[in-house]
Amino acid sequence: MGRYLIRRLLQAIPVLLGATLLIYAVVFALPGDPIASMSGEKRMDPDIVGILRDQYHLNDPFIVQYWHYISGVFQGDFGRTFAGVEVSEIIASKFQVTLNLAFTALVMEAVIGVGLGLYAALRRGRAQDTLVLASTLVLISIPTLVTGFVLQLLLGVKLKQSTGIEIFPVAGVSDGLRSYLLPAFVLAGTSIAYLARLTRTNLAETLRADYIRTAVAKGLPRRRVIGRHALRNALIPLVTYLGADLGTLMGGAVITETIFNLPGIGQELFRSVYERQQPVVVGIVTLLVLVYILANLIVDLLYAVLDPRIRYE
Structure with a gap:
């Protein structure tokens, strides 16, 4: 039973990677700029936009963004919202x-x-x-x-x-x-x-x-x-x-x-x-x-x- 449990847990890793990669690709493909949408109808300062985009790796290619995310997940870090709130705190609440x-x-x-x-x-x-x-x-x-x-x-x-x-x-x-x-x-x-x-x-x-x-x-x-x-x-x-x-x-x-x-x-x-x-x-x-x-x-x-x-x- 112990070996079977370990084998199943190891099999879960590619499943997790595949599922998260798929959903990340779908979210990545959504139209619009999430940083720009934070300010509503008002235009945000371009310098602030650039800082936020660098902070959340939005200027990086898709695979680099996914790597930053999934490496954080395996460390127990689900990332932060664009307002700076920990996603894990939102999920916990x-x-x-x-x-x-x-x-x-x-x-x-x-x-x-x-x-x-x-x-x-x-x-x-x-x-x-x-x-x-x-x-x-x-x-x-x-x-x-x-x-x-x-x-x-x-x-x-x-x-x-x-x-x-x-x-x-x-x-x-x-x-x-x-x-x-x-x-x-x-x-x-x-x-x-x-x-x-x-x-x-x-x-x-x-x-x-x-x-x-x-x-x-x-x-x-x-x-x-x-x-x-x-x-x-x-x-x-x-x-x-x-x-x-x-x-x-x-x-x-x-x-x-x-x-x-x-x-x-x-x-x-x-x-x-x-x-x-x-x-x-x-x-x-x-x-x-x-x-x-x-x-x-x-x-x-x-x-x-x-x-x-x-x-x-």
């Missing part, structure tokens, strides 16, 4: 909000998605199964932007007007965990639908396997057959999906955080793109790449826990 939102969404996704899939698989071909499939199809079809505003209006505003109690806050994080419930569901909505369908398909196939029929023929309780034998063997693709989706939830929080005014890295990423704050954009994307790599590594290690036949040595 925003990261916890996005992490809370993503984990809340992941828990909802796992509980609701797997629960609906299990319910549908055990009633395959019946009306309940059709209802679950139709509901998930509707959830997939509606864009996140529409779901966010509709639930914000119905559960946040209308429900408060009818009951006089704010059950689901519609903006900010001042109400603790309750502040994340509605945006987390909006963020995880599509993933819940996909996970429910994936669980239903995998569990239905597992329930038709020979070893399941053997367990039933031996007289094992239905709960034990489903929980210990069928569900556990169907979990590997579900864990794979959940692990990969953690990075997707964090990276896809831009729209949700904007709708619910959550001060996370998604909203910061949107603002930084608009203001052409290239160091912040690249720094946040680099962090998300690291989250993807770590999540995939944890998923791979969980395979051996779920299935004792899997060995890495």
Whole structure:
């Protein structure tokens, strides 16, 4: 296991280099001068512009700029904004909000998605199964932007007007965990639908396997057959999906955080793109790449826990 872990960590280095090089190239190609945009409609002193461009290596070729950035990343330095603020400080102040939102969404996704899939698989071909499939199809079809505003209006505003109690806050994080419930569901909505369908398909196939029929023929309780034998063997693709989706939830929080005014890295990423704050954009994307790599590594290690036949040595 130790050698496998080291090998995976070494494999993560070219992935990190390739991903950061790609996003840096995209940001580098954006039109406009980020230094000039800092002064708005007023023209900045040319001497100051020259000093700032030299300080941030904007006069250097692309590959030289990237080398300055990536060498700093391996030393724990994500650079500075054009206003002189450390990017790592901005990320540290925003990261916890996005992490809370993503984990809340992941828990909802796992509980609701797997629960609906299990319910549908055990009633395959019946009306309940059709209802679950139709509901998930509707959830997939509606864009996140529409779901966010509709639930914000119905559960946040209308429900408060009818009951006089704010059950689901519609903006900010001042109400603790309750502040994340509605945006987390909006963020995880599509993933819940996909996970429910994936669980239903995998569990239905597992329930038709020979070893399941053997367990039933031996007289094992239905709960034990489903929980210990069928569900556990169907979990590997579900864990794979959940692990990969953690990075997707964090990276896809831009729209949700904007709708619910959550001060996370998604909203910061949107603002930084608009203001052409290239160091912040690249720094946040680099962090998300690291989250993807770590999540995939944890998923791979969980395979051996779920299935004792899997060995890495």
